[in-house]
Amino acid sequence: MKYLVFYLLLLLPTVTDAQDRNLEYYIRQAGQNSPLLKDYQQQLQAGKIDSALLRATYNPQVNGISSNSYAPLIKGYGYDNAISNGGQISAIVQANKTFVGKKNLASQLSTIQLQNAGISTTAAIAEQDLKRTITTQYILTYGDFVTLDFNNEILHLYQNEEKILKKLTEANIYKQADYLLFYVSLQQQQLICKQAEVQYKSDFATLNYLAGITDTSAYNIPDPALQISTLPDIFQSPFYQQYAIDSLKYLNQRMVLNYNYKPKLIAYADAGYQSTLAIDPYKNFGTSIGIGITVPIYDGHQRKLKTQKIAISEKVRQGYRDFFLLQYNQQVMQLLQQLHATQTLIPQIENQVKYAYTLIAVNEKLLGTGDIRITDYILAINTYLNAKHLFTQNYINRQQITNQLNYWNR
Numbered sequence: 001m002k003y004l005v006f007y008l009l010l011l012l013p014t015v016t017d018a019q020d021r022n023l024e025y026y027i028r029q030a031g032q033n034s035p036l037l038k039d040y041q042q043q044l045q046a047g048k049i050d051s052a053l054l055r056a057t058y059n060p061q062v063n064g065i066s067s068n069s070y071a072p073l074i075k076g077y078g079y080d081n082a083i084s085n086g087g088q089i090s091a092i093v094q095a096n097k098t099f100v101g102k103k104n105l106a107s108q109l110s111t112i113q114l115q116n117a118g119i120s121t122t123a124a125i126a127e128q129d130l131k132r133t134i135t136t137q138y139i140l141t142y143g144d145f146v147t148l149d150f151n152n153e154i155l156h157l158y159q160n161e162e163k164i165l166k167k168l169t170e171a172n173i174y175k176q177a178d179y180l181l182f183y184v185s186l187q188q189q190q191l192i193c194k195q196a197e198v199q200y201k202s203d204f205a206t207l208n209y210l211a212g213i214t215d216t217s218a219y220n221i222p223d224p225a226l227q228i229s230t231l232p233d234i235f236q237s238p239f240y241q242q243y244a245i246d247s248l249k250y251l252n253q254r255m256v257l258n259y260n261y262k263p264k265l266i267a268y269a270d271a272g273y274q275s276t277l278a279i280d281p282y283k284n285f286g287t288s289i290g291i292g293i294t295v296p297i298y299d300g301h302q303r304k305l306k307t308q309k310i311a312i313s314e315k316v317r318q319g320y321r322d323f324f325l326l327q328y329n330q331q332v333m334q335l336l337q338q339l340h341a342t343q344t345l346i347p348q349i350e351n352q353v354k355y356a357y358t359l360i361a362v363n364e365k366l367l368g369t370g371d372i373r374i375t376d377y378i379l380a381i382n383t384y385l386n387a388k389h390l391f392t393q394n395y396i397n398r399q400q401i402t403n404q405l406n407y408w409n410r
Contacts, residue, residue, distance in 0.1 A: 023138050023224045026211045030134045031127065033212025040123035047116035054108055060097045065270075066090060085276035092272025099267065104259040110252045117245050124238035132407045137207045139224055139403060143396040144200035150388045151193045154381060157360070158186040161377075164368060173370035182374050185381075226399050228339075232408035234328055239408065243321040250314045257306055261299075266292040328408070335405050342398045349391045356384035 031037060068091075071084035078084075162182060169179040204218040234240050268290055275284035359380045366372035
């Protein structure tokens with residue numbers, strides 16, 4: 001234990017300097033750097049502009065219109081004057097407005113609002129996906145760090161005991177072959193530590209890459225310590241809300257379709273100058289007003305066919321929704337079973353780790369007096385190492401299962 005404490009004291013300054021680089025830091029950085037999330041934010045801003053554009057199309061539209069022509073007669077040849085009037089000059093300002101009911105306009109605005117709601121839901125799901133990806137990689141990297149940590153612990157144990165064993169071998173308490181066997185095990189542990197360090201740095205670089213962080217350094221990251229406070233309410237999550245929004249979209253499409261077959265009224269007014277320049281052209285300033293009405297009568301059953309198409313889309317939506325709920329419930333139950341099994345196993349492994357470490361401590365004393373075989377001592381170290389590996393594996397597995405369950409929480 002004294003070697004472990006000494007090693008942790010050596011690491012303490014590094015760990016302290018990197019305490020701010022925890023799981024929340026990487027999730028926050030990934031969210032800030034994600035171009036996909038930024039894209040969704042821009043789409044939502046564009047959606048607000050779409051609503052303003054729709055309202056603007058139903059405001060009075062004012063246009064300046066000018067049309068000018070001249071049709072000369074040359075030696076009796078030219079356009080019939082009764083048709084061309086010899087020419088025409090027109091310069092007017094025209095205003096028109098399309099009148100729609102409040103409910104009609106509201107249904108069209110709802111189309112844009114539901115589209116924005118769909119984008120917002122998609123953005124929320126993308127955010128959850130990103131959070132899960134970062135958390136998964138963080139847990140994996142933390143597992144590498146823990147593995148590297150206790151492999152270094154075993155290495156320090158080997159290195160300290162090697163000095164003692166070397167003196168005992170020189171005193172002929174142990175054979176030269178015993179010392180060489182122990183030294184080979186020490187070298188093997190050095191290679192294991194180097195390999196663990198390479199794996200840790202590689203996974204740490206991947207974590208930085210996923211979070212959009214330009215940094216080649218590796219830090220001692222803290223335990224993610226994920227917890228499940230409550231089980232997710234799937235009906236309040238964006239994963240289910242996308243199906244609810246689609247249902248509202250189809251309902252709104254029916255409303256818009258019905259309003260498209262309502263009579264439409266367009267009013268216009270203009271003022272300006274129109275003349276053929278034939279008689280008193282200076283008197284041809286004037287104005288006019290008018291209305292236009294469009295009443296749908298027959299469209300070849302397009303309305304009926306479009307309604308049937310919307311109904312088919314709604315049935316497809318219901319099928320996907322029901323299958324999603326089925327899969328969700330099955331997955332959550334499986335994850336809860338795995339979590340329970342892992343949590344039950346971890347205390348048992350902890351006891352094994354304690355016993356294995358106690359065995360090393362006892363064998364360490366016997367080694368100093370030459371009352372234990374080297375092979376037995378190495379076996380005790382390997383037993384402790386395997387127990388620690390098993391504990392880390394199950395702890396990381398529990399964190400990953402927790403991450404999967406938290407994925408459904410918003």
